[in-house]
Amino acid sequence: MILVTLAFAALILGLGLTMAEGSRAAPGGHSGGRPNIVLVMTDDQAMSQMSAEVMPRITKYLGKRGTQFDHAYLTTPLCCPSRATLLTGQYGHNNGVLRNAYPRLKYKRNVLPVWLRRSGYRTIHIGKFLNAYGRGDAYKPAPGWSEWHSMIWKREVAYYDYNFSVNGRRVHHGHDPSDYAPHVFMRTAERLVHRYAPRRRPLYLELDEVTPHPIRRGVPLSECNPPPDPRDEGLFKDAQLPQPPAFNESDMRDKPSFMRVLPLLSKNQIDRMTRRYRCSLAALRSVDRTVGRLVKELKQLGELKRTVFIFYTDNGTFYGEHRIYGGKLNPYEEAASTPLFMRVPARYLHGRHPVAHVTQPVANIDFAPTIRNLAHAQPCRAPRHCRRMDGRSLLGLIAGKNPPWAANRPIGIELDEPKAKDNHGVCLYRGVRVSGQVLIRHIRIKKPGSARCVKINQWERYNLRVDPYELHNLCFGGDQGSCPNDASQQRLYEFLAHIKDCEGIAGRDPRPRSGHYCG
Numbered sequence: 360m361i362l363v364t365l366a367f368a369a370l371i372l373g374l375g376l377t378m379a380e381g382s383r384a385a386p387g388g389h390s391g392g393r394p395n396i397v398l399v400m401t402d403d404q405a406m407s408q409m410s411a412e413v414m415p416r417i418t419k420y421l422g423k424r425g426t427q428f429d430h431a432y433l434t435t436p437l438c439c440p441s442r443a444t445l446l447t448g449q450y451g452h453n454n455g456v457l458r459n460a461y462p463r464l465k466y467k468r469n470v471l472p473v474w475l476r477r478s479g480y481r482t483i484h485i486g487k488f489l490n491a492y493g494r495g496d497a498y499k500p501a502p503g504w505s506e507w508h509s510m511i512w513k514r515e516v517a518y519y520d521y522n523f524s525v526n527g528r529r530v531h532h533g534h535d536p537s538d539y540a541p542h543v544f545m546r547t548a549e550r551l552v553h554r555y556a557p558r559r560r561p562l563y564l565e566l567d568e569v570t571p572h573p574i575r576r577g578v579p580l581s582e583c584n585p586p587p588d589p590r591d592e593g594l595f596k597d598a599q600l601p602q603p604p605a606f607n608e609s610d611m612r613d614k615p616s617f618m619r620v621l622p623l624l625s626k627n628q629i630d631r632m633t634r635r636y637r638c639s640l641a642a643l644r645s646v647d648r649t650v651g652r653l654v655k656e657l658k659q660l661g662e663l664k665r666t667v668f669i670f671y672t673d674n675g676t677f678y679g680e681h682r683i684y685g686g687k688l689n690p691y692e693e694a695a696s697t698p699l700f701m702r703v704p705a706r707y708l709h710g711r712h713p714v715a716h717v718t719q720p721v722a723n724i725d726f727a728p729t730i731r732n733l734a735h736a737q738p739c740r741a742p743r744h745c746r747r748m749d750g751r752s753l754l755g756l757i758a759g760k761n762p763p764w765a766a767n768r769p770i771g772i773e774l775d776e777p778k779a780k781d782n783h784g785v786c787l788y789r790g791v792r793v794s795g796q797v798l799i800r801h802i803r804i805k806k807p808g809s810a811r812c813v814k815i816n817q818w819e820r821y822n823l824r825v826d827p828y829e830l831h832n833l834c835f836g837g838d839q840g841s842c843p844n845d846a847s848q849q850r851l852y853e854f855l856a857h858i859k860d861c862e863g864i865a866g867r868d869p870r871p872r873s874g875h876y877c878g
Contacts, residue, residue: 393480393734394707395556395666397564397653398726400445401646402438402487402516402572403687404639404672407601409698413640416651417700421668425702426713426757430720432792433674435774436687436694439490441673441723442567446470446489448727448738448748450771450877453862457775461489469739469746471727472503475563478736481505481555486544486567488512498524508547510540516572518586536589541570541645549652556662563734568646571639573685580634587641588648595640600633605680605693605828613830614681615817615837617784617804621682632678632685667733668702669726681829688783690772690790690799690819691829697723701757707733708758717756719765720792724750724877747863749877768878769793771858778810786812791855793878795824798851801837818842820851 411418433441435451443449443456443464448471451457455465464470472482483506492501493512500507511522511529518540523530532538548566555562571585578584587594607624624632650670657663675694677683687694699721705712731738732752739745755762772790783805790799799819803812817837821829834842842848858878862871870876 393561395562395662396730396733397666398669399566399650401568401570401672403676404571405676405678406696406698408640408643413643414647416647417670420654421670421700421702425700426717428699428717428721431697431699432695432722432770433697434722434724434771436674438673442489444723445726447746448724448750450749451773457773459490461492466746468502470503474736474738475734476503476505478734479560480734481560481562483551483562483564484509485547487569498527498529500527506551515575516569539588541568542588545649545652549656552653552656556657556660570646571642573635580631583638584635585638585642588645591641591644594644595637598637598640600636600678603828604830607679608681613832613835615801624679624682628684636678664704671697671699686783688774688785690788695772703757708754711758713757714759719756720770721753722770725753729753747868767794769854769858777812789859791858793854796851797821797823798855
């Protein structure tokens with residue numbers, strides 16, 4: 360164990376010293392050579408729903424003309440924690456958000472839009488914000504936003520009949536086709552880009568879609584949930600529900616106890632998931648249309664070559680894999696993976712042409728450091744007030760460089776949800792992904808027949824290189840005593856012990872109180 364600890368420390372120290380996180384962008388573009396940045400995030404999009412057939416414009420403009428990340432992960436597969444990580448560049452154990460609750464966010468005025476605005480950017484938010492934001496002051500813009508066009512928080516996602524905050528002013532949208540939320544987002548984004556992009560001051564536009572999050576449970580099978588744009592109704596009506604090897608998994612003896620008790624999916628459940636899958640595909644077409652319109656608008660304004668695009672989802676979702684009937688909390692690949700495209704013009708990569716694919720694992724903790732790097736922004740006014748980000752800038756990878764930290768960096772996954780959901784069973788877990796291996800420790804699970812969580816100590820380990828569908832738990836049955844007793848397992852234990860309370864990057868940030876840097 361001592362040797363493993365020393366090896367981990369040497370690795371992390373090496374990681375921090377091999378990449379200049381604050382490297383300057385290439386000359387050109389807006390003041391200081393800084394680009395416009397447009398980030399579009401969907402809500403609950405499965406990896407199988409990202410294709411040229413479903414999203415042809417994103418595939419063309421961002422995929423074929425940008426960089427696709429083949430292994431991009433989310434450190435907490437849940438809406439609010441995922442968005443909090445975007446705002447901070449931190450794991451939930453550092454920013455405070457490991458459940459759907461904005462009030463738990465630490466240092467709410469020390470976040471990405473504040474850093475960008477302070478550095479001269481015009482910051483624009485459109486769409487859905489963090490869950491439970493605005494409970495007390497529903498229409499007030501969140502810290503850092505120059506333009507605030509955001510849905511007012513409510514417990515259920517709404518596509519019609521919702522309130523919108525326009526820079527603090529309440530605007531109600533009803534049931535007309537023009538009130539369809541993604542369509543309102545598109546019109547707003549297009550108008551604000553037209554107004555602000557031609558100016559010398561660069562813009563950061565964050566478009567947080569509601570699509571394809573379902574509106575609620577129990578919707579009749581005859582209704583589309585989520586509802587697509589009226590012009591897309593009936594699109595993909597014959598699409599087949601993907602049935603990978605993990606779909607309705609036949610043998611669950613290897614899984615922890617709370618997974619083994621899940622029954623096989625019923626025909627009614629499969630029919631409902633098929634319907635929702637088709638509706639989600641149709642609803643995603645509105646997001647694709649929005650990106651296409653923004654690309655066209657920026658091109659007409661002469662700004663496209665000075666604009667960075669980022670596209671991803673806040674979390675994946677299940678469509679029957681491992682017998683899970685919807686949702687996203689379980690730490691399997693279907694929930695923790697995200698499609699990720701970044702289109703970065705060569706002028707912001709020191710003239711290097713961006714690569715088509717990045718194969719090294721990355722995570723959403725890396726998005727804020729990447730945006731900060733592009734914008735020349737600082738996450739603090741003084742060193743003692745800095746928010747120490749746990750991720751790294753991805754610009755080197757996009758430029759085709761292969762820094763030593765990229766191949767074997769540990770990436771954590773974590774959740775602390777005190778109110779368990781019927782279709783999940785998980786409440787509290789900690790895990791780590793490294794070198795094609797993933798190890799999860801389940802600490803609290805849903806008590807059968809109750810919403811309460813109870814203590815447990817069960818484990819899952821998968822070798823993703825030979826078992827990408829996670830069919831064979833190497834800790835058979837969830838018992839820690841059944842985990843392999845080899846050097847690889849000990850190394851995973853060591854990584855897990857470090858990643859669960861890590862903070863910052865060695866060589867870049869002050870030493871954390873835990874003594875554990877993130878990879």
